[in-house]
Amino acid sequence: MKNRREFLQAAATGAVVLGSQSKLGMAAMFDKQTAHGDSGKSRVVVARDPALHGADGQLDEKRVLDLLDRAIAHYTGRDNPVEAWKHIVPVGKVIGLKTNGLGGKGISTHAALVMAVAERLQQAGVKPGEIIVWDRNRRDLEVCGLTINTDPSKMRCYGSDVSGYEDTQEQWGSARIRLSKILTRDCEMVIGLPILKDHSMAGVTFAMKNMYGVVDRPFDLHAGGCNPGVADLNCVPVIRQKVRFTIGDAISSVYDGGPGFHPERLWQPNALIVGEDRVAIDQTAWQMIERKRAEAGMNTLEAAGKQPRYIATAADATHQLGFNDPQKIHLMEI
Amino acid sequence: MVFRSNYASFRWILTASALLLIALVFPGCKKKSIDPFPASGAVTGWEKTSDTRTFAAKDLYQYIDGDAEQYISAGVVTTSTSDYKFQGQLEATVDVHTMSAADGATRIFQTGATNDAKTVSIGDAGVAYGQSVIFRKGPYLVRIVAFQSTPGASDALQALARGLEAKL
Numbered sequence: 001m002k003n004r005r006e007f008l009q010a011a012a013t014g015a016v017v018l019g020s021q022s023k024l025g026m027a028a029m030f031d032k033q034t035a036h037g038d039s040g041k042s043r044v045v046v047a048r049d050p051a052l053h054g055a056d057g058q059l060d061e062k063r064v065l066d067l068l069d070r071a072i073a074h075y076t077g078r079d080n081p082v083e084a085w086k087h088i089v090p091v092g093k094v095i096g097l098k099t100n101g102l103g104g105k106g107i108s109t110h111a112a113l114v115m116a117v118a119e120r121l122q123q124a125g126v127k128p129g130e131i132i133v134w135d136r137n138r139r140d141l142e143v144c145g146l147t148i149n150t151d152p153s154k155m156r157c158y159g160s161d162v163s164g165y166e167d168t169q170e171q172w173g174s175a176r177i178r179l180s181k182i183l184t185r186d187c188e189m190v191i192g193l194p195i196l197k198d199h200s201m202a203g204v205t206f207a208m209k210n211m212y213g214v215v216d217r218p219f220d221l222h223a224g225g226c227n228p229g230v231a232d233l234n235c236v237p238v239i240r241q242k243v244r245f246t247i248g249d250a251i252s253s254v255y256d257g258g259p260g261f262h263p264e265r266l267w268q269p270n271a272l273i274v275g276e277d278r279v280a281i282d283q284t285a286w287q288m289i290e291r292k293r294a295e296a297g298m299n300t301l302e303a304a305g306k307q308p309r310y311i312a313t314a315a316d317a318t319h320q321l322g323f324n325d326p327q328k329i330h331l332m333e334i
Numbered sequence: 335m336v337f338r339s340n341y342a343s344f345r346w347i348l349t350a351s352a353l354l355l356i357a358l359v360f361p362g363c364k365k366k367s368i369d370p371f372p373a374s375g376a377v378t379g380w381e382k383t384s385d386t387r388t389f390a391a392k393d394l395y396q397y398i399d400g401d402a403e404q405y406i407s408a409g410v411v412t413t414s415t416s417d418y419k420f421q422g423q424l425e426a427t428v429d430v431h432t433m434s435a436a437d438g439a440t441r442i443f444q445t446g447a448t449n450d451a452k453t454v455s456i457g458d459a460g461v462a463y464g465q466s467v468i469f470r471k472g473p474y475l476v477r478i479v480a481f482q483s484t485p486g487a488s489d490a491l492q493a494l495a496r497g498l499e500a501k502l
Contacts, residue, residue, distance in 0.1 A: 057483055102399050104427060106481045201400040212399070219395035222403060257446065260401050261427075261479055263465035264448065 041330035042277035042323045044284050047071035048334070052251060052270035059251065061112035068116045068247070071274045074334050085124035088245060089189065095126055096187030097133045098243070100194045100210050101140030106261035109193045109249050111145035113272070117191065117247060118155055128155040134182045136213045137161040158182075165216040173232030173318075174223075177215035184238055192246040192278070196269070196285050198258035202226035203301040203308035205259050206285040207246045207278040208234050208321070230310035231319045234278065240321070246281050248273035255292040267292055279314045279322030280329045286311060370430050370474070370501040371416045377497035379490065383425075384417035404445065405431060409438035411473075420490045424482055428498065431475040439475040443468065456495050457502070462488055467495045471502050 049067045054060055069081040078084040089095055097117060099109035118131055129152045135141050137159035138148055149157050160180035169178055183190065194210035201222055202209055208230045212218035221229030234240065250271040257265045269288060275281050286308050290300055301307045315324040323329055374381040387397070391410050394402035398413075405413065414430045433439045436458075443459060446468060451461035457476070460469030465480040465487060476498055480487050 105425065106479070199400050201403055205400070218399065219402065222395075222400055226400070258401075259399050261481075263479060263481075263483070264450065264463040 039330055041328050042275065042280035043075065043330045043332065044273065044275040044277070044280050045071050045075045046250075046271055046273050046284065046288075046331065046333045047074065048269070048271045050270055053268045057268075059110065059112065064110070064112040064251070065116040065119065067272055068113065068120065070334060071247070071272045072120070074332055075274050081120055082123045085120045089121060089124060089126055089191075091125045092130070093126075093188040094130045094132060094186060095121060096182060096190040096242075097131065098190050098192050098194075098210060098213065099133060099135045099141065099144055099146070100205075100213060101135050101143045102213065103195070103197060103254075103259050103261050105143040106263065107195060107197060107252070107254055107258070107266070108140070108144045109195045110251050113247070113249050113251065114144065114146060114193060117193065129153050131155045132182060132186055133157040134163075134180075134187075135159050140213070160214070160216075170236050170238070172235045172237075174228055175215075175221060175232040175236060177217065177221070177233065177236070179236070179238060180214045180216075183214050183242060187242060189245075190243045192243055192248070194246070194248055196248060196250040196253040196273070196288070198254050198256050198265070198289055198301075199226075199306070199308075200258065201306060202230065202310060203304075203306040204282060204286045204289055204311075206248055206273075207281040208310070208314060209282075211239055211243065214239065225306060225309060227308075227310040228313045228319075231314035231316075231321065234314060234321050235319055243278070245276055246274065246278055248281055248285065250285070250288065253289070253292075255289050255296065256298060277322035277329075279311060279324050282308070282311050282314075283324040283326070283329065284331060368502065370476070370498050371414070371428065372494070372497040372501065377494050379421045380494050380497070381419050381422075382416060383419045386414050386416045388412050388414040405433075405442065408441045409434035418494060420480075420487075420494075424480055424484055424487055424490060426478055426480040426491065426494070428494070429477045429479075430498070430502075431477075433473045433475060436470075436472050439470040439473055442475050443470045454492055454495075456492065457499050460495065462492055464488055465491075467491045469495055469499065471499055474502050476502075 047067055047070050049063055052063050072081055072084045073079050076084040076087055101108040114133055121131055141157055141159055146157050160182055163181040165178040165180055166184055169176055192207055192210050194206050197205045199205040202225055211233050221233060250269040250273050252268045254262050254265045255267050273281055273285060311324050314321040371386055389397045390412055391406050394413055411432045411434055416428050418426045454460040454462045457469035457471030465483055467478045469476050478491050478495055480491055
């Protein structure tokens with residue numbers, strides 16, 4: 001196998017030799033049997049590597065790919081990471097990787113994770129030109145350490161400031177929004193790559209809240225602690241259908257003061273949170289933040305007036321986006 | 335002649351009073367002319383590495399998303415931001431929030447206060463952490479955040495904060 005530097009160089013020039021073609025694609029991965037397992041529960045993997053950050057506090061980027069491989073292997077039950085990815089993504093389709101750079105440098109999706117996912121996608125048969133790394137705008141991508149590229153022969157990276165938003169307004173419940181054309185036109189499947197953060201209004205921002213970055217006026221959805229805004233937005237059909245998998249970045253996080261970067265509240269869970277059920281992922285992430293806040297002697301999010309009520313709303317009978325009941329979540333911590 | 339001279343004096347006093355009143359009633363006129371961001375080299379070791387971006391209250395969500403609400407409810411008028419680098423290594427971002435009145439800056443300052451903050455004498459009130467400095471001065475709330483944790487970072491950030499304070 002090429003080393004990491006060679007691989008990334010090859011990826012940038014579109015010269016990566018692709019692996020064998022997947023015949024199963026996402027259909028095999030995303031049937032109910034696989035997504036929820038035999039138990040009928042939503043599966044969520046929390047993969048940790050305590051050595052992800054060195055003693056000097058710096059991220060050891062080489063370990064991110066190994067952590068991703070462990071998470072995906074455990075989730076899919078396949079030891080070979082490339083084979084596992086072949087069962088997650090369809091061949092010949094454009095895959096979007098929706099990052100989150102809103103918090104600015106210091107608390108944005110790590111570029112090392114984006115590149116690790118892109119590397120495995122290409123080894124699983126996705127061509128470089130079929131990968132789009134995207135977010136709201138250039139700034140949000142650059143603070144992640146990513147470089148803008150719109151050349152379709154290579155892995156692309158651009159924001160909705162380039163693509164624009166649909167003229168037609170979508171509506172679902174309280175959400176009246178115009179969607180990014182990257183979501184509606186450019187991508188056929190989206191993998192969410194949110195970063196775990198406390199949020200001054202919503203309580204927690206992670207898998208579902210990351211979708212605020214795909215609409216033209218996210219601020220309109222913040223009323224009531226983003227409830228039911230987050231749940232309603234995730235029910236918009238295009239989002240529900242295309243955003244099929246989440247690789248949550250909990251490599252570092254802020255447990256208070258978010259969604260901006262507050263170094264005094266920075267914390268390194270050194271983890272990835274992986275799954276298809278965004279409600280179950282957010283429920284799991286919420287509990288991680290609560291544990292950290294308790295450890296730091298802080299109030300619960302509820303006591304702080306920002307309990308993430310949108311998670312329960314997303315699981316209710318109206319929305320049915322997934323499970324928030326711990327009894328219905330098969331949590332695998334590795 | 336005496337009448338005309340008195341009349342001229344009266345008009346002058348009236349004009350001056352009107353200007354003073356305008357300055358007091360519309361303090362925003364003065365705020366708009368302030369550029370608090372020190373140029374490269376103005377504070378030893380610090381280089382300004384980006385253009386200044388300014389967001390009106392209605393657009394603040396574009397910059398800080400959900401955080402915008404607390405600033406808007408506290409009366410933010412504009413938020414300006416710029417990036418800096420210290421001695422070519424330590425990267426930092428400076429946010430200057432201009433509120434409609436000093437109590438708005440005080441409210442945000444107090445909301446963000448935590449027990450582990452070290453009080454610093456910058457502006458009307460200030461606190462420092464290892465990687466950040468926050469202070470308020472009149473209607474301004476300034477937040478400086480570094481992205482690396484290095485020895486001496488806090489001192490460097492405080493020096494930059496004093497450079498900003500001097501321009502407010």
